[in-house]
Amino acid sequence: MPVTIVVPQLGESVVEGTVGKWLKKEGDPIAKDEPIVEIITDKINIELPAPSAGTLGRITIPEGTVAQVGQELGQILAPGESMPQGGGTKPALAAAPPPPSPRPFAPAPSGGAGAPAPAQARAGSAVAERVNGEEQRVSPAVRKLLKEHNLDVARIRGSGMGGRVTREDVLNHIEGSRVAASSGAYAPASAQAPQPMKTVPVPAFAQAGSREEDVQQATNVRKKIAENMLRSRHLAAHCSTWDDVDMTELVALRGRLKERVKATYGVNVTYMPFIAKAVVRALKEYPVLNASMTENGEIHFKRYYNIGIAVHRDSGLIVPVLHDADKKTLLQIAQEIEDLGNRARGDKLQLNDIQGGTFTITNAGMFGATASTPIINYPEVGVLGVHLIQERAVVRDHRIVIRHMMTLVLSFDHRLVDGTPAVQFLHRVKELLEDPESWLLDSI
Amino acid sequence: MTPPIAAYDLGRIPYREALEFQRRAVSARASGAASDAIYFAEHEPVLTVGRAGKASSLRANPALLRASGVEVIPVERGGDITYHGPGQIIAYPIVALSGLPAGRDLHRYLRDLEEVLIGTLDGYGIRASRRPPHTGVWVGDRKVAAIGVAVRRWVTLHGFALNVDPDLTHFDWIHPCGIRDLGVTSMRALLGAAPPRAEILARLREAFARVWDRPVEETPGRPAEREWPAPEEIHA
Numbered sequence: 001m002p003v004t005i006v007v008p009q010l011g012e013s014v015v016e017g018t019v020g021k022w023l024k025k026e027g028d029p030i031a032k033d034e035p036i037v038e039i040i041t042d043k044i045n046i047e048l049p050a051p052s053a054g055t056l057g058r059i060t061i062p063e064g065t066v067a068q069v070g071q072e073l074g075q076i077l078a079p080g081e082s083m084p085q086g087g088g089t090k091p092a093l094a095a096a097p098p099p100p101s102p103r104p105f106a107p108a109p110s111g112g113a114g115a116p117a118p119a120q121a122r123a124g125s126a127v128a129e130r131v132n133g134e135e136q137r138v139s140p141a142v143r144k145l146l147k148e149h150n151l152d153v154a155r156i157r158g159s160g161m162g163g164r165v166t167r168e169d170v171l172n173h174i175e176g177s178r179v180a181a182s183s184g185a186y187a188p189a190s191a192q193a194p195q196p197m198k199t200v201p202v203p204a205f206a207q208a209g210s211r212e213e214d215v216q217q218a219t220n221v222r223k224k225i226a227e228n229m230l231r232s233r234h235l236a237a238h239c240s241t242w243d244d245v246d247m248t249e250l251v252a253l254r255g256r257l258k259e260r261v262k263a264t265y266g267v268n269v270t271y272m273p274f275i276a277k278a279v280v281r282a283l284k285e286y287p288v289l290n291a292s293m294t295e296n297g298e299i300h301f302k303r304y305y306n307i308g309i310a311v312h313r314d315s316g317l318i319v320p321v322l323h324d325a326d327k328k329t330l331l332q333i334a335q336e337i338e339d340l341g342n343r344a345r346g347d348k349l350q351l352n353d354i355q356g357g358t359f360t361i362t363n364a365g366m367f368g369a370t371a372s373t374p375i376i377n378y379p380e381v382g383v384l385g386v387h388l389i390q391e392r393a394v395v396r397d398h399r400i401v402i403r404h405m406m407t408l409v410l411s412f413d414h415r416l417v418d419g420t421p422a423v424q425f426l427h428r429v430k431e432l433l434e435d436p437e438s439w440l441l442d443s444i
Numbered sequence: 445m446t447p448p449i450a451a452y453d454l455g456r457i458p459y460r461e462a463l464e465f466q467r468r469a470v471s472a473r474a475s476g477a478a479s480d481a482i483y484f485a486e487h488e489p490v491l492t493v494g495r496a497g498k499a500s501s502l503r504a505n506p507a508l509l510r511a512s513g514v515e516v517i518p519v520e521r522g523g524d525i526t527y528h529g530p531g532q533i534i535a536y537p538i539v540a541l542s543g544l545p546a547g548r549d550l551h552r553y554l555r556d557l558e559e560v561l562i563g564t565l566d567g568y569g570i571r572a573s574r575r576p577p578h579t580g581v582w583v584g585d586r587k588v589a590a591i592g593v594a595v596r597r598w599v600t601l602h603g604f605a606l607n608v609d610p611d612l613t614h615f616d617w618i619h620p621c622g623i624r625d626l627g628v629t630s631m632r633a634l635l636g637a638a639p640p641r642a643e644i645l646a647r648l649r650e651a652f653a654r655v656w657d658r659p660v661e662e663t664p665g666r667p668a669e670r671e672w673p674a675p676e677e678i679h680a
Contacts, residue, residue, distance in 0.1 A: 041522065
């Protein structure tokens with residue numbers, strides 16, 4: 001039976017690592033305890049020893065990819081064993097190389113890859129299950145878990161490669177069933193589907209008509225804002241975390257650039273372009289903040305970075321989108337933010353200007369707020385609130401000094417984003433803003 | 445039942461030799477041919493780049509460095525670029541993680557190394573501290589000791605570099621560990637004079653013994669390297 005190589009527990013505070021280098025290739029022979037793959041955490045680089053001897057059957061997680069503790073990295077085949085290819089009920093399919101591994105590994109012991117291998121299936125090594133008539137591979141650990149809990153794999157949504165059901169999916173499914181059973185109210189299927197928004201009758205105002213009131217009909221813009229805000233509040237599990245950022249360096253840098261950029265390019269350099277750039281960098285490191293979850297539980301990690309910038313208008317809030325912010329220079333971003341703001345206030349935005357956002361930044365500091373808890377721009381999963389930059393007394397090296405400080409607040413959808421990545425993401429944004437010179441050179 | 449850890453002083457040796465030595469020592473420890481040990485050393489000026497190394501962390505012109513005999517060597521430890529040179533105490537603990545209080549907890553291992561350094565510096569009246577999220581040991585905004593570690597077959601290699609009295613201008617060649625807004629310092633800069641190396645080594649041994657709750661024995665000479673197996677290929 002193939003042995004799964006997983007990211008082991010590497011310490012209480014280590015939740016993930018980057019796959020640095022595969023020291024073996026698929027098909028390479030492996031001795032037990034021989035280093036096979038390198039995992040890089042922040043300051044430690046660890047070479048994982050092989051859990052068993054055999055052949056490296058499959059590399060599941062490629063180099064440069066972040067893997068969570070417990071996640072499968074690859075599989076080792078015992079001598080003479082071949083990678084299971086789905087039980088052989090579909091010879092045509094089975095004859096083709098499996099998609100995750102373009103190279104064929106050790107040939108099957110009998111008859112080649114195209115031959116059915118029912119004996120192997122009975123031996124429990126061909127880990128195939130049927131889902132809606134399609135073969136689905138599951139790892140031995142998952143198979144065991146399914147058996148223990150008497151579950152049908154077809155009823156579980158897979159989050160692995162090609163919809164593969166992972167151990168975590170099974171555990172989540174079990175946990176979900178428990179919640180459903182204990183609350184008695186939800187079936188697992190309907191728990192995920194958003195309910196249509198219910199209209200609630202507005203209670204009569206206690207003193208309606210008895211005091212002077214101005215009555216207006218809400219504009220369509222106001223109705224739309226209300227609908228969006230409420231939908232987000234209903235569907236996203238809002239949670240906020242905040243941190244104070246020392247903006248002194250950035251204040252100085254922007255101060256130096258401001259006049260020159262205005263004179264040369266006619267653009268006002270605010271803090272927003274720097275913040276947008278820092279956010280994009282941090283999003284790349286914490287992709288879950290740039291993701292969305294669909295109603296049926298699919299998580300889309302977006303590899304494009306469209307940053308919504310909330311703009312105040314007298315007619316009501318609007319969030320124009322800075323598209324592909326990762327591909328633009330600071331100067332371009334400064335120009336575009338200014339342009340979007342002007343067009344938003346002049347009601348000249350095109351539909352495309354307000355669509356496709358992946359993460360939003362809102363600046364309540366413009367009007368003097370020192371902190372706020374923004375509402376997520378659903379279906380995005382994170383919104384960063386930036387606030388007033390003000391001189392505050394802070395302690396550095398046992399001394400009280402005056403620094404330009406700003407409070408950053410991140411509201412995140414706790415359904416998809418755990419507290420740890422949320423806090424780490426925010427901390428990363430803080431680090432970047434506190435040390436702009438460390439990254440501006442390669443982003444101008 | 446706490447087996448002692450042997451502490452050797454390799455003295456001033458070329459970095460490449462120390463690297464080769466460490467790699468053999470790890471194989472020996474992992475196969476059981478050697479027991480846990482800490483190797484202290486000192487190097488000629490050299491820059492080493494860990495797995496998180498970025499080209500932008502090197503400030504000096506590589507050609508100029510080469511011309512002055514300073515090599516830039518990629519190594520398998522974690523972290524970014526760092527400088528080693530005369531006036532530093534380098535420690536390479538080659539120990540099986542399973543025999544430490546931390547067990548296989550990598551972050552705890554780093555924190556333990558920091559604890560050894562903080563305790564040792566405290567003995568000299570230097571109030572050093574951690575500075576999360578950066579690894580290493582700091583006095584205010586300045587780093588007094590750098591840490592970078594690798595683990596192979598659950599045996600540690602690489603370790604820390606404590607700045608006793610190095611030429612601090614050499615750190616201008618790099619952004620140490622890729623961190624730009626923070627500086628470096630040394631025990632000499634902090635105390636006015638550098639304490640004797642032998643005395644610091646003794647205090648480091650005591651600190652290791654305390655933090656790891658294992659006897660650490662000063663051991664003269666070098667280990668029985670001839671009995672060590674050939675190292676496995678290392679991919680740096």
